[in-house]
Amino acid sequence: MKINVKDSIAERLMKTGAAVGPTSQSSGPLAKLMTTSRSSSTNTASTESSDASDDDVSSGPVVSSMSSPPELEEEKVEWQRQHHPAVVDVPAGQKNLVHAVIDGPLVIIGLGSIGRGVLPLIERHIRLTDRDSFIVIEPSDEFAHILKRHGIRHLRKALTPENYEATLRSLFPTKKSDAGGGGVGGENGMIVNVSVNVDSVAVMSLAQKLGVLYVDTVIEPWPGVYFGSKLSNAERSNYALRENMREAGRKYRGGTTAVSGCGANPGMISWLMKEALLRLARDTGVDLSSSNPVTREDWARLAMTLGVKGVHVAERDTQVSSRPKPPGVFVNTWSVDGLLCEGYQPAELGWGTHERRLPRTGHRHVFGPGHGIWMDRPGGDTRVRSWVPGVGPQLGLLITHNESLSIADYYTVREEEVGTTSPNGGGGRVVYRLTCHYAYHPCNDCILSLYETNGSGVLPVKKHILTAEEIVSGNDDLGVLLYGHARGAMWYGSRLSIDETRRLVPYQNATGLQVTSAILAAMVWAIENPRVGFVEADEMDHVRCLQIQRPYLGSVECHYTDWTPLRDRINSFSEEEDRDESDPWQFTNFLTR
Template sequence: MSNASRFSKRILMVGCGSVGQGLLPLLLQTLSIQATQLTILTADERGRDVAAQRGVRFIIEALTAQNYAAVLSQHLTAGDLLLNLSVDVSSQALISWCRPRDVLYLDTCVEPWVGGYLSSHSVPLQNSNTWLRQQVLALHHPDAPTAVIAHGMNPGLISHLLKEALVALAQRKHVAIDLKPDWAALAQTLGVKAIHLSEHDTQDDGQILSRGEFANTWSAQGLYSEAWLQGAEVGWGSHEVETPLGALYSGSVLHLPQSGANIRMRTWLPTWGEQQGYLITHHEVASITEMLSTGSYCPTVCYVYSPCPKAQQSLAYLGAGIAAHTFRVLDCNKVQGIDEIGVLLIHDTGALWHGSTLRSDEAQRLAPHNSATSLQVVAGIVGALAWMFEHPRCGVVEAEDMDSAQILNVARPWLGDVKTVDTDWSVEHSLLFQEFLVTADAKNSECGLYSAAINAEEIGV
């Protein structure tokens, strides 16, 4: 990063969980931020020791809908940066506060205030990621301070990797690529029918999961919300024939009444081959779908996630009726395993996967206080910040609006083994959404999405 673009103003980091702790050393070393520029504002003690080691001010105070304006005013003025790494703090409210005060903003997930993910039967889409995204994008204003939304690994870097994957597939198919490609037209030309944002996390800490505990390698509350409280979402392809029962459209995104933990799909990753994962709602499902839609063409876009064993066990407890009472992030210094995440382009003659494979021991060697999962997210934040510091007047932006080459150039050293792999793996030739569903388990099978015999109350309609 050049001295000309080094950020010299103040930074307020809201939240200091696994990602905040993993990011702190890279802010100081990679982006040349001084400890005196930083203040951490968080709701609990997590991260205090990491901040103390580096001389960073650490304040315990939870942001709420009632106090956020007064609290932020104590720490930020024009030209400063608000780095929102929290849960249950409204992105919309914080961006609205930042814009008239000329304060920069970045988050890794568009969040509502606490309770915002609880389903509303009167307005069923208002707890969805698609709806939250639309509310924040509506705040965009030309020549306003840059507010980067939803930019970690995924959402975030996954959209930049998607563009690299499309270029790689074009090269294999000998399709010419424009200097500034029309990504939707390119995907259509390449015969891409389905895109899986596929992830498999094997990291474990060897500890026993307590009854009623929800554990994960990153925000346990975050996964609980998107896998259990929210309905699954999928970008609905133009080749699809049958719409699932009870589904609601928002543009080209289909919102399903079932939670992601109750829908399992087949996907493919290079280390393990065919895998099963949950169909999880995610910001990038909507943003990628929008980027690749022409009006007459759109691929089906899904985030298919096989979380770490502890998280899968936690979701199984919930499915058995055992409520989650406590939340825990696995200690990055104790976990062992791999997080593999990438883009699987499923096209008319096969599939191509492009992404990151990162071992936990390599992550700890590359950057202290990180698991493989947290470092992949941190890499996305660092890349986005480097871009933001050179583009401070762009308004509200997401990954698809940004310079992928610049961001990946900054982020790639932290992503482990980034590779492109061709495979002949596929399902039926028509590549319909329902053909990827796991049908062996009646609860999670396609009959829960397509059979008219399902009780409406059972699917939350």
């Protein structure tokens, strides 16, 4: 039967929640390359995999939890053929899994690349008992047609310090439990904050009063902190923002769950960190049969036992557009505003106990637990040597990220002393902490955009986020590079291609899907654990979260390498003054000048 597919059909499919592509495995040379074990004298890899039944969570989403009416089935298949040529049919015997139910309102703040991308995942995997209470707050109407297509209410408003409380209160008019107590699961509703310039702690605290669940991807302040601020660089740091969040969270212990900083990184990367430690323990013969890590202290002692000196959040984005970047336009694969904000904060990292000296522009904080340092230079113009699979050695940007601080804080071992406490739950003198920082190589268009912005000294006016339709090839490889242990260095993470992303979901590229699938996992975990107060990804059940997210991560791989930051240097100029030949894993060996 030949069907003339029109926009109205696509709209009808979207309104019924019909999936636009199955979660079949990638095909072709790239997919075969990604799922084949690698080995060489300097690099060995293995791909994590498991057998999955039709009902197993690891089998990918194929049909929406809101199934299509029978009369639309043929139209759906034809629509998929025309809009996603790689998809010829919906594989038999597979289905989406509804992971959780929200009985109250669901309010999403922001409809940028991440806000748009998370919509189909919510529709596939979370059942809303009151569809009319699904609301997106977004001041722009640029993508209002998407909300109309999905039948989602659009509140066109910018949240400000003056109006956010009244606005959000009006959307959660009734509570099924006392304020601050939280309902069972999602019965009081949920706020998902994927915006910029909306203060995370303010909204998290209001969510406690309303008794609604909360998830965000970053600790965001109100406007005026990142640019044009009279605050010192230390006060503009993520360390300061995180300490403010942690302090606020102490008021709400046992309150409604509020997940802070849970996208790809921060977020997923903390769950992969735990899998990586377990893999390293297995591969180095550390017996965990009688001492499987459970608590924060257990995980920190495991990292210390394994001899892990530090971890890079090592990322390489190789996605390429079909069009060259025009001069004067800042191009990225995710939020340009988000990248600019963190790129012009001071470079930051979690500071390990093995480090011998601060970098030349490094400073310790004079408040809080002291697990991080900041540098008197912007992260978007600070480079570190790192390593990722496929590419090998690379220079990454030392952009500040919350996980750099939360991971260092989480993997801290203290010598217990009677009568003393620490912010991470232990007491006494620090005897072990690992170093942690971001080492990010964004897409080539973004690198050029940063170069232009740094050169001009003026923030860009024209901004563009690459869509899945524009990108012709490439991956986002995002993982943890654990170093300093018995095997040297190990990268463990997600390698997701744009081709597979297009088969899985609409509205996003590979970078976005790693973020939005983590948001989905955080939403489900919050519904299942509704009374833990403020929480970070490190403190969540990594097994459950990755069980939800893994179908969207492409190939999850483990790579060992004998690379160190002292290898294969071209020059011997003044930066060599900072070399430490006695320990290749000193931070000063990673940092370039």
